[in-house]
Amino acid sequence: MAQKKSSHRTADEKAAAAAKREARRARTERSRAEAEERRKKAKRKEQLTRFGLIGAVLLLVVGGYFLITNLGSDKPDTAPAGASGDYGMVVGDADAPKSIVIYEDFLCPFCGQLEQTVGDQLDAAVEAGEVNVEYRPLPFLERISDYSPEAANAFAVVLDESGPEVAKAFHDLLFDNQPSEQGPFPSKDDLVDLAVEAGATEADVRPGIEDMTFEGWVNAAGDAASKAGVNSTPTVFVDGEKVEGQTMAEIAEAMVGTGS
């Protein structure tokens, strides 16, 4: 089409048009190159920003990681006097025909129910020399409240200072006075009061309860339970076998039942 139209023009007109076209093209070319250059420059700058941001994010992650790994308890996991080697307290005759291990959390409502259901029968069985029981308190619900590790620590303090009998009484009192998971949660003062009620001397147990003396041991107990595959409380072992019962009655039966 353009070819046909230009055939009417003179050679000069044709040349002028061609030159104009050429100039226009060069201008376009130039502005395009400039735009390209600008774009490249901006790209480079943004690339730098991007690497900077990625570096900052990685730094945040690494820094946070070191912070969190050093956040853990710096207290040694020294065991309280009278504790078993497995972060628990054994009551009853070591040679009893039946051995029961209870992993429990003083805040866990179901642990409280288990205690209400089988506590008395268990105590009687221990008394009669039929079983021995190892209570292993855990800071399992520390996510919900500090009361969980605080109560476990208080138990360790009482065991250390006042011996297993007072500790067992304290253990029972903790469950008798168990707070709801929704709170309000007893303070450390309340724990001291309960310990005194159980038979401990206030001056002996108050410092340990307030300073979380056995925090390291309590945390180690949590880790040991986790490594043993205990992921819920209460978990009961009878003669080394995990009780797989799903209901209170089944667990109680396995612990104190007379059946097979």
Next chain:
Amino acid sequence: MVGGVKDWFGLVARLATGGVWIAAGALKLPHPADSVRAVRAYDLLPEAIVPTVGHLLPVVEIVIGLCLVLGVLVRGASVVSALLFLAFIIGISSAWARGLSIECGCFGGGGEIPDAAAAYPGEIVRDVGLLALSLWLVVRPASRLALDNVLFRTAHDPSTDPTTDHITDHEGRCLDGAEEELAQDR
């Protein structure tokens, strides 16, 4: 117009996934030992790396969450977010399949141990939804009110980015003008 709606959806996706990560990380952060135990409970990773993963997880969750909420490095953060959700879905599914009760069986007040497994389907549905939102952002990271929009103007397609549409369209208009000229020549 469609691009605008998608940008708003991108913002919603960012806030939803980012918010979940920040909340999840913030809950775990004060209790590193608890986080390690939770990782161990799934019984999927070798014990040698369990503590590292348990400590790293809350930090990564919070950082990724912040990136998404602020709109910084959205695509990269979304890739990590999607991978994490995928890992969680695999973890929960496998725990479910193996009959593990990961959550403490303590929360119910009833006479029986509440079945922790009952919560698994809901958790998986939630994580699949969040995974889908993360994948959306991987494919289309552009969104409203993102810091990336300010930091990376050229990286965005002007037709989908409202901020570059009118203000920084200079180069694009240059090209358009040149093309018009060329077209007139023919």
